[in-house]
Amino acid sequence: MSIVPPWIRIVLTVILGSAVIWYATDGLTTYTAEGQRRSDVELIPRTVPDIILIDQNFSPLKISEFKGKTVLMEFIYTSCPSFCYAMGSEYKQLQDKIINSGAKDIVLMSVSFDYENDNAEKIKAYADKFKAVEPYWYVVRAKDIAGLNQLIKTFEVIIVGNSNDGYEHDSAIHAINKNNKLYKIIDFNDDETINEIFD
Amino acid sequence: MGARIKTDQLLLVIFLWIAISLTPLASWLENDIRLHMLVQIPLLAMLGYYLFYSLVSDKFKDINNRQSGYASVLVASFTILYWMIPKSLDAALSYEMIALLKYLSIPLLIGVPLALGWRRVGPIFRGFIIIELLAMLFRLGWLYRDSPVRLCSNYGLYEQNSLGNYLLVIALTLSLYWAAKCFYPDTDAFENSSAGTASNK
Numbered sequence: 527m528s529i530v531p532p533w534i535r536i537v538l539t540v541i542l543g544s545a546v547i548w549y550a551t552d553g554l555t556t557y558t559a560e561g562q563r564r565s566d567v568e569l570i571p572r573t574v575p576d577i578i579l580i581d582q583n584f585s586p587l588k589i590s591e592f593k594g595k596t597v598l599m600e601f602i603y604t605s606c607p608s609f610c611y612a613m614g615s616e617y618k619q620l621q622d623k624i625i626n627s628g629a630k631d632i633v634l635m636s637v638s639f640d641y642e643n644d645n646a647e648k649i650k651a652y653a654d655k656f657k658a659v660e661p662y663w664y665v666v667r668a669k670d671i672a673g674l675n676q677l678i679k680t681f682e683v684i685i686v687g688n689s690n691d692g693y694e695h696d697s698a699i700h701a702i703n704k705n706n707k708l709y710k711i712i713d714f715n716d717d718e719t720i721n722e723i724f725d
Numbered sequence: 726m727g728a729r730i731k732t733d734q735l736l737l738v739i740f741l742w743i744a745i746s747l748t749p750l751a752s753w754l755e756n757d758i759r760l761h762m763l764v765q766i767p768l769l770a771m772l773g774y775y776l777f778y779s780l781v782s783d784k785f786k787d788i789n790n791r792q793s794g795y796a797s798v799l800v801a802s803f804t805i806l807y808w809m810i811p812k813s814l815d816a817a818l819s820y821e822m823i824a825l826l827k828y829l830s831i832p833l834l835i836g837v838p839l840a841l842g843w844r845r846v847g848p849i850f851r852g853f854i855i856i857e858l859l860a861m862l863f864r865l866g867w868l869y870r871d872s873p874v875r876l877c878s879n880y881g882l883y884e885q886n887s888l889g890n891y892l893l894v895i896a897l898t899l900s901l902y903w904a905a906k907c908f909y910p911d912t913d914a915f916e917n918s919s920a921g922t923a924s925n926k
Contacts, residue, residue, distance in 0.1 A: 539800055550813060686881055
């Protein structure tokens with residue numbers, strides 16, 4: 527049936543198959559798209575698009591205003607029933623930590639990805655609920671949807687609706703370095719890595 | 726190996742192949758991780774199997790050459806492995822080229838090689854592949870059921886956990902089925918009775 531002996535075909539298949547799996551998983555290290563996104567960002571930090579954001583005090587701001595500071599950015603939607611509460615509490619604790627330790631070069635930022643529903647008042651209400659205070663913690667919405675989409679695309683954040691008319695959470699903190707580059711993506715409860723940033 | 730092409734079957738296969746990969750039906754299936762993994766992917770693999778047998782006579786099943794099937798079954802195994810990596814599934818949803826790769830590789834590199842090779846490997850190897858498949862289903866089932874984080878960025882946690890339960894049920898059912906076959910080998914549905922291959926060798 528074939529001029530190639532069976533054992534050669536078997537060996538070649540195993541070599542080729544293993545190579546494909548090895549390549550697809552970055553040497554058996556990365557199995558999820560989220561893991562891929564994180565290692566990609568650490569390998570090559572990405573410049574954050576300098577879009578216009580509106581904060582909880584209704585004033586506009588840009589990421590480039592935070593040059594020289596580390597920005598810890600999370601994505602939220604204010605109508606979130608459960609999970610944001612955990613993330614909000616975590617940010618509240620980080621805010622306390624910044625105030626107490628005098629870590630003036632770290633800024634917290636919660637960005638709403640729900641452009642349609644999260645108007646300026648809802649952003650303000652969210653900030654009040656978690657006692658977010660500037661200049662430590664900025665709760666913002668994008669000024670226009672094009673800017674928001676640009677940000678989401680750069681960060682490769684995938685927004686997925688869930689069965690409760692809400693959204694699945696990207697439960698990550700996006701660390702932006704002093705040159706406005708996204709350089710690390712951290713689980714919101716990964717205290718060890720967060721502490722490293724504070725040190 | 727007769728060369729009579731079964732035109733009706735071939736047309737049906739191609740029709741279904743297009744329907745579940747290039748029409749809105751595909752987006753609907755891919756919108757839910759459960760339909761994606763439990764319906765679309767197995768269906769694509771089955772289409773490859775029937776594609777092969779619409780082009781090749783059923784008498785092909787009778788060829789009893791134990792040496793010739795290993796490479797084919799391995800090709801299918803590696804392709805299954807590749808599409809079980811969560812990030813492959815995400816990539817297929819994010820990039821059109823990877824989606825195309827999925828629609829082509831699952832029928833052609835899982836279904837066709839299994840049709841080609843499954844009857845031409847020894848019973849021990851076959852048993853090994855079945856056990857591995859079951860183990861994979863159990864492992865994935867547990868992983869998807871219990872993981873507190875989303876493994877596929879495009880799907881929700883609830884659907885993922887629910888998929889885990891389905892995978893466990895499927896793995897358990899298949900285990901019982903194959904266990905029963907160990908005791909009643911004559912009812913082996915996989916063997917063609919006219920072929921008289923593994924079970925009465």
